[in-house]
Amino acid sequence: MLNSKFLYTVIASLFITSAVFAQSGADISPKRKQAIDSLALEKVRDLSKYISIIGDKRTPFSEATRVMDRAEELFAPDSEMGVSSINKKEVSYYKVRKYFERLMALNYDRVSIEWYNIFYISDLERQPDGRYVGVVTIYQRFEGTSDDGLKYKDTTKKDITIYVERKKTQIAGRTVEFWDVLLGDIKVTETSA
Amino acid sequence: MMRTIRNSSKLSMIALLVLLMFGGAGCKSKKKAMEAQAAAEKARLEQEAAAQREREAELKRQREAEEEAKRAAEARRETPAQKLDLYFSAIANSGNVNSANSSINEALSLFSSPDTPVLIVIAEENGQKDYDRPTTIRDYMNYLKDTKKNMNKIGNIKFDNTGKITELELIRQ
Numbered sequence: 351m352l353n354s355k356f357l358y359t360v361i362a363s364l365f366i367t368s369a370v371f372a373q374s375g376a377d378i379s380p381k382r383k384q385a386i387d388s389l390a391l392e393k394v395r396d397l398s399k400y401i402s403i404i405g406d407k408r409t410p411f412s413e414a415t416r417v418m419d420r421a422e423e424l425f426a427p428d429s430e431m432g433v434s435s436i437n438k439k440e441v442s443y444y445k446v447r448k449y450f451e452r453l454m455a456l457n458y459d460r461v462s463i464e465w466y467n468i469f470y471i472s473d474l475e476r477q478p479d480g481r482y483v484g485v486v487t488i489y490q491r492f493e494g495t496s497d498d499g500l501k502y503k504d505t506t507k508k509d510i511t512i513y514v515e516r517k518k519t520q521i522a523g524r525t526v527e528f529w530d531v532l533l534g535d536i537k538v539t540e541t542s543a
Numbered sequence: 544m545m546r547t548i549r550n551s552s553k554l555s556m557i558a559l560l561v562l563l564m565f566g567g568a569g570c571k572s573k574k575k576a577m578e579a580q581a582a583a584e585k586a587r588l589e590q591e592a593a594a595q596r597e598r599e600a601e602l603k604r605q606r607e608a609e610e611e612a613k614r615a616a617e618a619r620r621e622t623p624a625q626k627l628d629l630y631f632s633a634i635a636n637s638g639n640v641n642s643a644n645s646s647i648n649e650a651l652s653l654f655s656s657p658d659t660p661v662l663i664v665i666a667e668e669n670g671q672k673d674y675d676r677p678t679t680i681r682d683y684m685n686y687l688k689d690t691k692k693n694m695n696k697i698g699n700i701k702f703d704n705t706g707k708i709t710e711l712e713l714i715r716q
Contacts, residue, residue, distance in 0.1 A: 382673055385666035385715070389675055399690045413640060417689060420682070519677055521660050522701075522710060528674035529665070 386482065386529055387474055390512045393531045394486050397424055398465035405453050405461040418450045425533045426513055432538035436504045441538045458494035458502075465490050474514055482514040487539075507540035623653060623708065624697040634684055635693035643688040650684060655707040657681035663695055663713045680711060 378386075400421035404414050431449040434441045444452065453461075467489045474484035488510065493503040511534035518527050621629075630650035637643035651657055661683045663675040678686070687693055695713035703709045 379668055382666045382668055385673055389665050389715075396686075396690055403689060410640065416685065420685070420689070517676075521662065521677060526662065526674060526677060528662075528676055530676050 383474075386514055386531075387470070387484075389529060390474060390484065390514055390531045391468060391470070391486065393424055393533065394468055394488065394510060394512075395465075397421060397533065398468070398488070400424075401450075401453065401465070402463050404450050405456065405463045407459060407461055414454050418447070418454070421450060422447055424531075429534050429536075431536045432508065434504075434506055434538040434541040436541055436543050441541075443535075456494060457496075458500070459497045460493075460495045462493045463490060471509065474512065480516065482512075484512045484514075486510045486512055503543070505542050506538055509537045509539055511535055623700055623702075626653065627697055627700075627711075631684070631687055631693050635687040635691050637688065640688070647681070647684045647688065651681065653708055654680050654711075655703050655705075655709045659708055659711065661711045661713060663715060664698060665715045667714075675715075680708075683713075 400417050403409050403417045404421065409417070425446050429446050430443040431446050432441045432443050433449065433452075453463075465488045467487070469487060470484055471487045472485035474482040476482050486509070488508050490506045490508060491503070492506065493501075495501045513532045513534055515530045515532070516527060517530045518525050520526070627650070630646055630653075633646045634643050634650070637646060657680060659680040661678050661680050663678075664672045665675050666673040695715055698712035698714045699710075700708055700712070701710040
């Protein structure tokens with residue numbers, strides 16, 4: 351009798367513990383995890399659009415500046431972007447804002463930047479500090495042309511570290527919890543013509 | 544006697560000539576009359592065709608006016624969610640920045656402020672909602688303009704006393 355009471359207590363405790371963990375986000379269902387995976391990939395696709403707009407010479411300055419602000423918000427503080435060229439071996443790294451400013455000032459008359467084959471090479475995994483970390487790979491096709499016939503093009507493979515964190519904010523006096531996706535450093539892994 | 548005969552044959556010739564002349568003139572008059580009749584018929588047909596075209600154009604104008612009135616009535620009946628849906632779709636599918644900005648400014652009139660919070664539900668399970676990072680309506684509409692992606696449907700909408708939107712919830716599809 352005592353043993354069965356003990357067993358019930360243990361089972362009940364396990365249920366309560368698992369419910370608490372589930373609510374705190376420690377253990378999320380596959381459906382919710384999939385939604386977070388998709389959300390993070392969407393942020394990478396958004397960055398791709400922003401980079402394309404910033405680089406496009408037809409974008410008015412005010413729009414490009416606004417888009418730079420939005421693009422910068424996607425990144426964790428102090429994140430860096432790798433920049434490579436088929437004409438040199440070294441990869442240069444710039445703070446993302448600096449990268450966007452350089453991109454906007456590129457000395458071409460027409461610039462086209464396209465990201466494709468965007469996929470996870472390392473799934474989002476929960477870390478001991480509660481954050482989810484993963485790595486997404488993208489391929490970037492860059493093409494710059496000038497009216498005098500100068501043309502440069504390359505294809506770069508880049509790895510983007512993704513951080514997803516549960517945060518809280520106040521909306522109209524109530525607390526709202528949300529998933530904050532932040533992009534980290536973007537490293538160049540391959541460059542080809 | 545011979546003179547009389549000669550005179551009468553002259554008279555016959557003259558009469559014949561007069562007859563021929565009158566006969567020829569008669570043919571010409573008949574032809575002219577036929578031509579005039581054909582012209583009058585043509586003019587009548589053209590008038591009828593023009594009148595028909597005018598009647599058809601008038602009917603078309605009436606139909607268009609009725610359709611426009613119907614559309615306007617429907618627009619007046621549209622719920623705020625439907626209005627937002629139309630604005631978001633117009634912004635995301637806009638061909639140029641100016642047109643998108645114009646739609647954004649129009650849509651902002653529905654909100655209490657450009658900083659009205661927008662919450663995006665990315666998943667919902669057992670009543671628990673997972674949200675993306677909250678944004679503002681101005682930033683959200685600029686996002687639609689930049690990315691040309693309108694992938695969220697309208698969820699809950701909160702209003703103030705004047706009917707302006709004070710909070711918008713969107714649902715990721």
